[in-house]
Amino acid sequence: MRIVIVGAGAVGSYLAERLTSDGQDVVVIEANEHRADELRDLVDCKVISGNGASIGVLEAAGVADADLLIAVTSSDAVNVLASQAAARLGGPRRVARVQDPTLREDLQAHGVDVVIDPVEALARELLLLVRRGGVSEVVEFADGTISLFGGRVQEDAPLDGITLRALRQRVTGWDWIVGALVREGVTTIARGDSMVNAGDHVLVVASGRSSAEALKLMGLEQHRAHKAFILGSTRLALLTAELLVDAGISTVLVDPDADRCDDLAARHDRLVVVKGDPTDPAVLRAEGVESADVVLGLSGWDEVNILGCLVAKALGVPIAVSRFQRLAYVSLLSGHGIDAGVSTRLAAANEILRLVRRGLIHSVATFQDTAAEAIELQVPAESGAVGKTLTEIGLPRSAIVGGIVRGRKGLIPHGNTVIAGGDRLIAIALPEAIPTLEQLFS
Numbered sequence: 001m002r003i004v005i006v007g008a009g010a011v012g013s014y015l016a017e018r019l020t021s022d023g024q025d026v027v028v029i030e031a032n033e034h035r036a037d038e039l040r041d042l043v044d045c046k047v048i049s050g051n052g053a054s055i056g057v058l059e060a061a062g063v064a065d066a067d068l069l070i071a072v073t074s075s076d077a078v079n080v081l082a083s084q085a086a087a088r089l090g091g092p093r094r095v096a097r098v099q100d101p102t103l104r105e106d107l108q109a110h111g112v113d114v115v116i117d118p119v120e121a122l123a124r125e126l127l128l129l130v131r132r133g134g135v136s137e138v139v140e141f142a143d144g145t146i147s148l149f150g151g152r153v154q155e156d157a158p159l160d161g162i163t164l165r166a167l168r169q170r171v172t173g174w175d176w177i178v179g180a181l182v183r184e185g186v187t188t189i190a191r192g193d194s195m196v197n198a199g200d201h202v203l204v205v206a207s208g209r210s211s212a213e214a215l216k217l218m219g220l221e222q223h224r225a226h227k228a229f230i231l232g233s234t235r236l237a238l239l240t241a242e243l244l245v246d247a248g249i250s251t252v253l254v255d256p257d258a259d260r261c262d263d264l265a266a267r268h269d270r271l272v273v274v275k276g277d278p279t280d281p282a283v284l285r286a287e288g289v290e291s292a293d294v295v296l297g298l299s300g301w302d303e304v305n306i307l308g309c310l311v312a313k314a315l316g317v318p319i320a321v322s323r324f325q326r327l328a329y330v331s332l333l334s335g336h337g338i339d340a341g342v343s344t345r346l347a348a349a350n351e352i353l354r355l356v357r358r359g360l361i362h363s364v365a366t367f368q369d370t371a372a373e374a375i376e377l378q379v380p381a382e383s384g385a386v387g388k389t390l391t392e393i394g395l396p397r398s399a400i401v402g403g404i405v406r407g408r409k410g411l412i413p414h415g416n417t418v419i420a421g422g423d424r425l426i427a428i429a430l431p432e433a434i435p436t437l438e439q440l441f442s
Contacts, residue, residue, distance in 0.1 A: 001025065001356060002066040004092075006052030006082045007073030008032075008039045010325060011097065011118060014345040015070060015352055020045045021371070022431050024356065027061045031073075053081035055089065063091040070352060072097040072116075080110055087111030095355060097348070099235070114355060118348035123239035125347065126321065129340060130244060130294050133223035133319050134215060136201070136340035139365040141376055141426055144208050145410030146403040148179070148374050148426065149215065150367060155198045157219025165192035167217075175412050176206040176214040179402040179428035180372050187370040187430065189400050201369060203428055205402030207410050223318065225249050225293040231278035231308040232299025233260050236323065236344070240298060245270045252287055254278040254308075255299075278308040281315060290316040297322040310337050341368050357434065362424065374428050376405075379441045381421030391415040396436050399429035 001024050005012050008030035016039065020026045026045040029052040030036040036049045050057035052071065063069060069086045071079035071094070079096040080103070086094050088111075095114045098104055104115055125138075132138045137150030153159045158167065164178055178190045182201040188194060196202060206214035215222055228244050230237050233255035244251045245268075252272040255261055265273040276283035278299065289295070295312035297305030302325050309320035321340045346366050353364040357375065365374040379385060385393050390401055390413055403426035404411050404419075411417075419425075419441075427437055 001068065002062070002092075003027070003068045003070060003356070004029065004058070004061050004063050004066045004086075006069070006071040006079070007097075008035050008047070009072070009074055011072045011345055011348045012070075013039055013043070015072065015349060016045055017043050018349055018353075018366075019356065022356075027066075029057055029061055051078075053078050053085055055085050058082070058085055058089060058091070064089045066092040068092050068355065069094045071095065072348065076100050076103055080107065080112060083107075083113075084111040093355070095352065116348065116351040118344040118351065119236045120239060121351060122323075122342060122344050122347040123236060123243055126240045126296060126298075126342065127243045127247060129321060129342075130225045130228060130249065130296075131247070132211070133225055133294060134220040134339070137203075137365075137367055139374055141363070141403065142405040142408070142410055142424065145408070146405055146426055147206055147208060147211055147214075148365070148402070148428075149204045149206065149211070149218075150201065151204075151215070151218045151220050153196055153198050153200045153202055154219025157198065157217065159196045159200075159202065159217045160198045160219070162196065163192065164190055164194050164196065168192075175210040176204055176217070177400075177402045177412050178217075179203045179205050179374075179400050180370070182367075182370045182372075185369065187372050189372075189398055189428065189430065191397075203367065203372070203374070205412065205426060205428070207403070207412055210412075223293055227292045228252070229254065229284070229287075229289055229292045229295045229312060229317070231255075231295065231297045231305065231312075232301075233257065233264060234298055234300050237296075237298035238264070240296060241271055242268070252289075252292070254283065254287070279304060279311055281311050284308075284312055284315060292317050294319040294321065299323075300325075302326055306338065313337055343368070357438075361438070372428055372430055373434070374402075374426065375434065375437070377425055377427065377437065377441060379419055379421060379423045379425060383419075383421065383441050385419045385441045386421045387418060389416050389418050393419070393440055395440070396429075396433045399427055399433040399437055401425050401427050 005028045071082040083094040096112045128138045135151045139148040180203045204214045227250040230253045254274045261275040295317045297309045305322040361377045363376040405424040
């Protein structure tokens with residue numbers, strides 16, 4: 001697939017790297033010459049310096065022959081204008097990052113086919129993380145009938161120091177499956193002989209009724225959050241605070257900007273807004289941080305988020321979630337004082353990859369420290385896989401089917417599970433296995 005990306009900022013550069021490594025033909029347009037040069041050094045793709053809303057620049061990028069245009073600059077206006085210009089050239093499907101809700105009405109008339117907002121998507125993910133306390137990732141399929149959890153295996157947990165085959169022999173009626181494990185940056189799709197150790201980042205698929213059991217395997221427990229602290233007053237911080245308050249969770253927001261705090265307090269009467277340094281133990285202690293169930297570092301500064309979370313943990317908060325601009329921090333610090341790391345880049349990738357992998361695939365989820373993806377794909381009634389067991393189908397070793405949504409029910413499959421037409425399969429796969437999966441179930 002030929003993809004033109006307008007904007008090489010945090011989101012655009014990450015998408016360029018991810019899609020290029022996925023084998024896509026990527027062209028990036030970036031107005032900032034220095035940023036364009038940096039991307040040329042980092043990613044093996046064509047980079048054009050220029051205004052992505054310019055007809056001439058888009059023509060030079062070959063947008064008329066592209067399959068997808070992704071406009072993800074920091075300016076909503078530029079993203080919409082780039083989509084308009086591409087439409088005039090008879091170009092591809094157009095995706096624009098638009099963060100201002102007031103601009104989203106009737107965008108199709110302005111050339112935008114799909115609107116994405118990574119910040120809004122990440123706020124919804126954070127609500128799930130807070131509700132399912134103790135995990136580093138959570139993805140729900142089919143209204144929660146199937147859930148995928150990510151977490152680090154704790155010392156002396158049932159998963160620690162045992163093969164998955166031996167664990168299953170000890171447990172009767174298991175309704176979960178370990179899909180993948182990440183150790184020192186290396187991802188392995190789980191098999192019966194896979195040995196799991198404390199500190200491994202594992203991805204577990206479970207039916208809705210077995211979520212608590214799946215967490216106990218990792219040595220984790222679900223904590224129903226009653227009180228949350230948010231550090232920072234970015235748009236992500238505010239959107240997350242609104243979702244938490246609406247969910248009945250008492251929420252305190254801490255930020256050093258007095259004017260910003262006054263404005264937020266005036267507009268949000270159910271939100272406790274505190275003017276102060278979010279990294280200052282005295283400020284956090286004075287607001288009763290020790291009684292909080294979770295702290296979310298959501299400022300625009302990695303250093304503030306990290307330090308604020310570590311201070312809150314030292315004061316007794318059981319769970320700390322930090323937003324990172326630098327993706328290297330996500331895998332490096334998660335599990336070392338920071339329980340979960342989140343990034344708007346990953347949230348954008350989930351939105352974009354779903355469009356790139358269109359067809360049988362309905363949804364895509366990416367993870368913090370691995371190229372593996374969780375994909376939800378539907379099996380058509382005429383598929384050659386219908387009537388065969390998973391064992392007979394012959395899945396590649398770099399993929400595993402961890403769940404099946406059949407009608408309104410979710411089930412965890414075994415090797416002898418027979419595929420039916422209309423099934424939605426929840427698979428965990430490395431990128432190179434995804435075309436094979438689509439072919440097997442097409």
